[in-house]
Amino acid sequence: MRWLILISLYLLIEIYAYQAIKTITRNYWIQILYLAISVIIVAYAIYIFANYDRSVGPTKYTLRASGLLLLTLVPKLIMVLFMFGEDIIRVCVAGYTYLTNTFFEGQATQYLPDRRKFVSQIALGIAAIPFAGLLHGIWKGKYNFQVIKHTLFFEDLPESFDGFKVTQISDIHSGSFDDSNKIEYAVDLINAQESDLLLFTGDIVNTVAAEMDAWIPTFKKLKTPTYGKYSVLGNHDYGEYVTWDNEADKRANFEAIKDVHKKIDFKLLLNDSTYIEKDGSRIALVGVENWGHNFKKAGDLDVASKTIKSDDFKILMSHDPSHWEYEVKNHTDHYHLTLSGHTHGFQFGIEIPGWIKWSPVQYVYKQWAGIYSETGRYLNVNRGFGYHAFPGRVGIWPEVTVIELRKGAKPV
Template identity: 60%
Template sequence: MPRWFIPLLILSVLFFVLEIYAFQAIKTLTKNKLIRYGWLLFSVVAYGYFLYTMFTYDRGNGQTREFQWAVGILLIALIPKIFMIIALLSEDVFRILQKGVSLFSSETKPLAGRRKFMSQIALGLAAIPFASLLYGIFKGKYNYKVLKYQLTFKDLPEAFDGFTISHITDIHSGSFDNKEKIEYAVDLINQQKSDILFFTGDIVNNFASEMDEWIPSFSKLEAPMGKYSILGNHDYGDYSDWKTPEAKAKNFEAVKEIHPKIGFDLLLNENRYIEKDGQKIALIGVENWGKGFNQAGDLQKASEGVNKEDFKILLSHDPSHWENKVKQNDFNYHLTLSGHTHGLQFGIEIPGFIKWSPAKYVYKQWAGLYEEFGRYVNVNRGFGYHAFPGRVGIWPEITVIELKKG
């Protein structure tokens, strides 16, 4: 018996119970057979398409758009029903308590119409994630936002007072399906007119060839003091089945060759100095370092030749690197730029009120700017998307950071 069989069986039983429970609300609200059977048919198609895709797609092809759509349709069918169950469970808990009270009191009577009312509430709650997921798939994944920060450092060289940085990450070119939107995003980056541009990894999902049709678009990116990049976990080809180790190595070399083709200086555990008016800051780029997986990043090697007193900007794809290796490092990396999390492409953000995503239960630093020990990390929410073919509440991001002398 395959090791995945038992987990799949448990999930199947849970989903079946979920569907039966949610269907009770539809039965309560309408006797129209077309609506009832249509509801069931959509669920059957969503689960069937997902299972068919899971069992038939070739892992050697990596994560295809067909796989992403199967995930998207499954979430559209599943997540709204979870919201429904929250309302229906509260109703059932109330009924159980009411039944218990009725055993000791002859005056307690069931509330007429309560089940129908709660079914209406449940359906109304379900409509929110349903509409949000649809928007996220068709519009949200290209709803680019420019987020601006100003950071002050007392040891910033005076020549760099007012120096501006544009930061993008996680392009995931294999997921794109709209050239017009990508061209718009490239223009939006250029409109920021930052001094320098950084890209912090995951240029593809799996294969270097995914970027072929997008090279002309990303070649238009401009920055007067240079464009610099690093690798992310997806750039190593670890999420595909390769026929030979040589094929994987060849793809990895091709991925690295993409960067100069679009005008980026790829830093592979190495550093550069950026000079302005006779003063300089150090730019350090590490390969991917993630807690619990791919740890090709070598901070010590990347920092060779850099002085401790230099002002330093570190490019590191995974924010768990900052949390575990960088933030308390005596070498003092002033500003780290990361990505990787995507904010899970799902959450709620209302500036000044709420910032939530399931990503917060996986990563301590999952989206935005964080500061500890006088050092900063910016976790960009990502330029592209992956797995789920959309974004809900966590929009694609272009970060602009202005450095100020304190």
């Protein structure tokens, strides 16, 4: 039944979109070309997803298929909205004409008006906007790395850490990469920040540890700052989105993923903490395993914090920002700054600083990109380094976050 509904909806979209093409041009070969391209893309996607191997998980082929589907489907949905709106007007006009002619003039006529060419032209023109955006997102946007800087003020920050810089990256998703030069550039960009501390907040792979094999030499080039490189796990790092032959293979993959962090010189914090010491003062760095309101709950904040003091200045790494919403921000211990990722900002949205910040993911996550503050505590949600499911980014670019810690009250 589910497949019948999906197929019916897709056919309806295709019929409406084709009506727009027919209205715009009477050229038979253009109409045939449009239909041929649509059929080829759908057939390719059906073939790829019908042969999806759950023991392997997402591949570059599934990414390509999903990208092609969205590239064609989203513009068609825009066209359907216009065509359906026009049909509502056509039906209303037909009803009025029928009643008028039947009861007042008593003559037969064409009740349903023809489609208007200019409406189809407007629909096609507006549909070209998301098409161009998606095409740019696939071609360029997914590697349009941005350095986003924040300065955060804390009255109880130890004096020695005034001006301390933290670089955060998140959601590498190495199994999706297809351009080594772009990844080399991103690594150089991270190194250029010359921060005091480098933190990675989870999802190093899509599914299996082997995805990182080809990229270990590249990520090993990430310089180790004066105060180290630390990391935590994300929901994709547990190997739970593929089918394993046995539990032993799943455990082996999990151990291999943890080992990847060592290979690129990151110290993995698994419900654990450490102190960062500078000039006789120290701050606590806490790292929990994944804790998501709708995902795996392996994180244990109390266990992770058992070796630190409640009055320490704390930076918490927790992959899923829902952890901050449901546990951290109102915790009896004060976690000054939490660093998360996970949402990718949906890899789609509109951000114009000072004007608009919107993405469909905001209807799922209250905190989904950037800095948030409540009860005197901060959360930064990194938009992600890589990409997943859709092979591109539109309006929500891959991010390297640099946070400068400052002592004192925030300037008014």
